[in-house]
Amino acid sequence: MRSPILDYLDTIIEQTAHIESGALADYIPELAAADPDRVAVALCTVNGTVYASGDTDHEFSIQSMSKPFAYAQAIEDRGLKTVLRHIGVEPSGEAFNELSLDPQTGKPRNPMINAGAITTHALLKDDEESAVDRMLGLFSRLAERPIKVDEAVAASELATGDRNLGLAYLLHSSGALRQEPRTAVTGYIRQCAASVTVRDLALMAATLANGGVQPNTGERLFSRSGTRHLLSVMASCGMYDAAGDWLTTVGIPAKSGVAGGIIGVLPGQIGVAVFSPRLDPHGNSARGVEMMQLLSDDLGLHLMEASRPARSSLRETREVTVEGQPATVYVLQGDLVLSSIESLVRVLIEDPPTTELVVFDLSRVDEVLPVARRTASETATKLIDDGHRIALVDPEETVVGFSDSQGRAVEWWSVERLEKGAVGSV
Numbered sequence: 001m002r003s004p005i006l007d008y009l010d011t012i013i014e015q016t017a018h019i020e021s022g023a024l025a026d027y028i029p030e031l032a033a034a035d036p037d038r039v040a041v042a043l044c045t046v047n048g049t050v051y052a053s054g055d056t057d058h059e060f061s062i063q064s065m066s067k068p069f070a071y072a073q074a075i076e077d078r079g080l081k082t083v084l085r086h087i088g089v090e091p092s093g094e095a096f097n098e099l100s101l102d103p104q105t106g107k108p109r110n111p112m113i114n115a116g117a118i119t120t121h122a123l124l125k126d127d128e129e130s131a132v133d134r135m136l137g138l139f140s141r142l143a144e145r146p147i148k149v150d151e152a153v154a155a156s157e158l159a160t161g162d163r164n165l166g167l168a169y170l171l172h173s174s175g176a177l178r179q180e181p182r183t184a185v186t187g188y189i190r191q192c193a194a195s196v197t198v199r200d201l202a203l204m205a206a207t208l209a210n211g212g213v214q215p216n217t218g219e220r221l222f223s224r225s226g227t228r229h230l231l232s233v234m235a236s237c238g239m240y241d242a243a244g245d246w247l248t249t250v251g252i253p254a255k256s257g258v259a260g261g262i263i264g265v266l267p268g269q270i271g272v273a274v275f276s277p278r279l280d281p282h283g284n285s286a287r288g289v290e291m292m293q294l295l296s297d298d299l300g301l302h303l304m305e306a307s308r309p310a311r312s313s314l315r316e317t318r319e320v321t322v323e324g325q326p327a328t329v330y331v332l333q334g335d336l337v338l339s340s341i342e343s344l345v346r347v348l349i350e351d352p353p354t355t356e357l358v359v360f361d362l363s364r365v366d367e368v369l370p371v372a373r374r375t376a377s378e379t380a381t382k383l384i385d386d387g388h389r390i391a392l393v394d395p396e397e398t399v400v401g402f403s404d405s406q407g408r409a410v411e412w413w414s415v416e417r418l419e420k421g422a423v424g425s426v
């Protein structure tokens with residue numbers, strides 16, 4: 001059966017379908033030729049499972065979403081102290097391509113704006129392979145597939161890259177740039193032209209959510225402390241001059257790119273990625289920001305929300321005989337949020353119950369977020385359609401009035417009925 005999490009992601013696309021505001025980035029001619037109606041959304045858990053909806057395999061250039069990964073790599077290559085000597089960590093409150101450095105220090109204010117990102121690129125180790133190849137190798141390990149430069153995008157931006165060149169000359173004159181301005185800008189632009197999908201980006205973001213370890217390969221790509229530092233910078237500077245608004249509303253470390261992508265990271269839980277090419281006046285995807293806002297509200301992503309456990313909500317699965325008939329009992333625990341019920345939903349899909357009677361024991365459940373309830377309703381529909389009977393044991397009344405997504409009621413069992421009726425331990 002199709003995962004209800006995919007059905008949920010479909011609703012994010014449907015609910016934002018009316019948003020047609022914003023404009024394509026036109027200072028890079030190749031981006032102005034993009035199809036403005038493309039849209040995609042993906043999320044990836046820290047277990048490495050990716051869910052994606054919309055134009056999931058459509059490739060677009062990573063642009064400024066490359067900046068966090070280059071910054072983390074520069075920290076690995078040179079150490080945090082050296083990187084901090086070259087680039088600050090203060091929000092600039094300015095546009096991403098502003099021609100300005102911190103007047104007190106002569107350094108770029110942070111690594112998420114172009115001045116800081118060009119400086120970052122020039123700090124990457126380039127003795128064995130070029131800094132661009134090094135970044136492509138990193139992207140490929142993060143996304144688990146070969147990531148390449150979109151040569152048309154790179155050529156288009158190189159031909160119109162005067163502003164970034166101007167910035168690089170400014171940086172060079174203040175002593176902040178390790179390379180010749182033209183070399184640094186060419187490398188930075190090629191780094192930005194790497195071609196990715198929302199699936200790739202969700203996996204990349206999930207690696208940051210997972211403390212720097214790629215969830216599927218288990219490879220440590222960034223140190224834990226480097227990842228924490230990066231996420232803090234993304235939280236305060238990732239959305240440029242909209243960063244304060246972003247942190248108060250969506251509330252997760254994020255980074256946007258001018259091709260229309262945005263990535264977000266909920267530490268310890270999930271990475272998310274959205275794509276829609278029309279940009280708002282800050283240079284962030286207009287529909288993408290709305291999609292992120294919905295994801296944040298529905299999934300309870302906001303960092304300042306009282307913390308929710310990242311552990312799985314499935315405590316254990318038991319096969320027992322209740323009142324003379326075989327039953328599968330799923331014992332759930334903790335707060336039911338999307339990232340904690342994801343593993344339960346995946347077990348139900350990949351290893352469906354073999355008994356007609358399926359019991360969910362919610363005795364140890366504390367709180368159920370609306371999106372978890374909705375996903376559970378959709379899962380119930382799929383189970384009922386497959387011929388199962390569903391019974392809920394819910395002594396704390398965490399899901400009062402629960403029904404499947406078509407309004408079909410489930411059975412309500414007391415703890416005693418389950419415990420007394422069961423042969424085999426419950």
Ligand SMILES: NC(=O)CC[C@H](N)C(=O)O
Nearest residue numbers: 063064096114192257258
């Ligand atoms: N915000 C962005 O995505 C900007 C990246 C783009 N390559 C530039 O330097 O202008």
